[in-house]
Amino acid sequence: MLSVLIVLRTLAVAGALVLLVRRLRRETTARATWRHYVAAFALLTGASTLETAVVVGGSSVGSSGLWLALPLRLASTVASFHLYRGVALWMQLREKSRPAGRVDWLVGVSCILGLTGVVNVVVAVPDGVAGLAVQLRWLHVCSFGVLLGALVVAAWRMPRAIRGRARGVALAVLLVLSTQLLYVFLGPRTDVVVAAWASWVVLAAAYGTLSLLRPKQITREHPSAVAVPVASSVGLVLGLAAVAGAGLHVAPTHWALGFGTVAIAGSSVRLVRLVRDLADHDRALRQAGTDDLTGLANRREFLRRLGLQSRTGEGFGVLLLDLDRFKEVNDQHGHAVGDELLAATALQLEQALPPGAVLARLGGDEFAAILPGSGTDDAVCRANAMLAAIEVGASVGVATSTGADPLSGTELLRRADAAMYAAKASGHGVAVHDDVADRAWRQRLALSDDLHLALGPEAGPEAAEQFEVHYQPQVSATGGTGAGRVVGVEALVRWQHPRLGMLAPGAFLDVLEERRLMPALTALVARRAVADLTEWRAAGHDLRLSFNLSSTHLSDPGLLPLLDELVTSGADPAHVVVEVTETSLMNDPDRALATCQDITARGFSLSIDDFGTGYSSLAYLANLPADELKIDRTFTSRALADERIAAIVAGTVELAHHLGLRVVAEGVEDPATLDLLHELGCDESQGYLHSRPVPAAEFLRWLQARERVPAVL
Known part of the structure; x- marks a missing residue:
């Protein structure tokens, strides 16, 4: 009966390997994920085949000695690491995410080693080759424990469309983890443990593989921004606990000290990378909203601030300034002189605006400003101050909102644009939006x-x-x-x-x-x-x-x-x-x-x-x-x-x-x-x-x- 169960387990793992290889051949985008699955199940299939040969040959699993235990546990441990890496990539929920996958790989390894170090503090581990076999067993168990925790958390963070699949894989990992814990604490002395282990692995391989293979199209998203720092912190805490426990332990625990040190190093590196990534992200956001030439907000940032201002319910004004005959400056003196003029104009406009105002360069020779709390009269005064501050001729369009009207920010900008064209046509410098100017602007646009x-x-x-x-x-x-x-x-x-x-x-x-x-x-x-x-x-x-x-x-x-x-x-x-x-x-x-x-x-x-x-x-x-x-x-x-x-x-x-x-x-x-x-x-x-x-x-x-x-x- 035992031999039959072990053979069935080997066949189940091999069948899962065949299905995963077929999926890898069809895959065009997330091939890295499925390569890790194939590698994990290939190692498990090899280990299971070796163990099956021993059992079918008439030997028991527990009496084969370290010559069988070491390669089996080494293969199982490496397989669990590949399985963790594949699931980490799968949970990214986006294609071409190799850098993010490497980051999660570092976090996962740190957590696994930290947890293994803690286990070494509370569990006695023999020395020599026998101790190495035990360490491989605990690494294998801890890797499945960390993987299970990641899947449980991810099952509530994933889109609803694939949440069930994450739970299915988590249940399969739980089955394997429970059999490993039974094997650790009861040992290979009873055929009941081996039978349960073999049967549960058959069920886990079938259920987990089917959960991964079921096709489902979903909207690709980025994983939660909280997951990486929290996981890194967990790895750091586990590593510190292992090192501290090793130091307080009466007997020397070199394994715990080693695992804990590596876990601390890995988590620290990841946290440093996280800080660097956040700094790069913040710099990229600033650059995305900043005009390179003048250092002012660009059109994208201005529209974002305009939308925020329009939702406050408070009155505000929008000014749109366009330099007169700027093209002639570029044609006559070159674009370098034109750029210097724009940069100088931006500085002069900033000095002419009150604190709290938002000034932006929309593109070319167009500048725009948001004046929170300004009515029409104040906005006109600010427009005249802008014209007086700069050294070149310009035209300014003014549009205001009371905050109670339903005007959107983009509509207010459009009205300021229409008023600016009216100011340019009249030669008066400043014009306030009205219906006549709006109709003229619309006609000009249509023309x-x-x-x-x-x-x-x-x-x-x-x-x-x-x-x-x-x-x-x-x-x-x-x-x-x-x-x-x-x-x-x-x-x-x-x-x-x-x-x-x-x-x-x-x-x-x-x-x-x-x-x-x-x-x-x-x-x-x-x-x-x-x-x-x-x-x-x-x-x-x-x-x-x-x-x-x-x-x-x-x-x-x-x-x-x-x-x-x-x-x-x-x-x-x-x-x-x-x-x-x-x-x-x-x-x-x-x-x-x-x-x-x-x-x-x-x-x-x-x-x-x-x-x-x-x-x-x-x-x-x-x-x-x-x-x-x-x-x-x-x-x-x-x-x-x-x-x-x-x-x-x-x-x-x-x-x-x-x-x-x-x-x-x-x-x-x-x-x-x-x-x-x-x-x-x-x-x-x-x-x-x-x-x-x-x-x-x-x-x-x-x-x-x-x-x-x-x-x-």
Whole structure:
């Protein structure tokens, strides 16, 4: 009967090994866990096979001597350690957790050795080889005891979906542990003990293996943060108890002293690692919520603090600050100077805010602040203080919450963003959110999305048809037979919006600049306008064409290839004028001068648009390879009513003529202004007096009626 039970035990353990090997072959993620299970059951199978051979051969388990006891107990002890390691990894409940597994391995070994040391204090252990066999037995028993304790605790910490499996494995370990304790205290003298041990191991192997193998998909989580420090503390206490007991014991207990010392060392190392991990975790949290450049809170941390503030039920304000023309700083002086400006601005803003305020850099040149307990008036005062503290221009949007309203933190930030755009548009520096500003912000956001759909990289040809090129004539203002003759046209864009109808450039060009889509629109306008000019000149109309470049397109690497494409398409560059604003020239004077020289080297004429609105020096103007100067409408519209403005126009015309430039006056809307400009020496005029900007077909009809030229097209 005994032999049959031992054989059944061997078959049960071997069957569990086969199942675990099959699972290991199918496993793709947590292979380390199942490798430890396979190693544990392989050792148990080998030990059990050896013992079965001895029993079947006619010897008893207890009479075989140390030559059998030592290898069997060594194999069982190493197997229990592998089983502990596998269960430790399994309880991590996440894939690829080898570092965490090694940590739990250290904790488990410390607890096992500490418990074994305590056992050595209270249990007499013989010396020599026999004592080694007893130590291996107690290591084996203590490893199962520690494993059982870990499983019992884990059964209440695991997700509900696999809690039953943890309890099943714990019950199997309890069965094995109880048989080991019976074997230790009753010894191998009775066949009853051996029979119980064999039968219970059969049951434990079957039940535990099935509990581990049952498939169950669960949400992966990190184990409890309390488990590691508590287990490390337990190992440390057990080690101290073993060392202290060894010191107080009457007879020398070297085993207890050794086990306790190793347990103390292992637990101490783990606690040191724990402190280091906590410090690293705290540093990582700070870094995750901190802007690297300024040291302020970043967007993630700001939104977290904003959410906490909105849940307090107290009133607070949100300020959103955006630097004006920051991109020009980067373009003109480089990103290193831009970073220095942002860092200095952050320091100045911190000093301007009261204690308790939260300041963050949201990204780029945007800063935001939370003002706990602030109403609208106080928030506006703080916004003005921020503007006064920094050395660059900026716009600030203000939004406040009373605490009783149901506004979320993100909604308040959105309102501050809308108010900031209103402040930037008005030029007042600070704006408070209101419904009008909110509607304008929403419309601007929708307009931005529509522009991206029409001109972005994924836009189709049909989307580009929304943009129309209108033409405004330029008329000669000099005396003689050429007076009043149409000498050129300026190409101006209009957007036939699908919902909003026809939009003038002022409604969308600044949004276009923000989305960096201006080069795409300029290329579209230039290609269509050059095609129209080619047809008009072929029909006998001696015209030149002007089109505008934005400040961003002047520094765009695609500009010169576009001009080369226009020439390749058949356009005569001698009849095409490229207009650049005085302001765009001064953003990066050296680069702008080089680009202008490249433009004129290709045969195109260059015009300085909106002259008088920028800050260019006369020396810089003299170096530009320009052919034309356009006086802005802000001067021509006031020349009749203001003698000083008229004197400025006269001086500008004289200066331009001395430099060999043609002068075109924009914004001419009445005959009296035209007569004055003629007297002041302007060469050409452009404005509503002659014609509003109109589509190509309408302009051609207007031109034919004015010059009495028969229609050819």
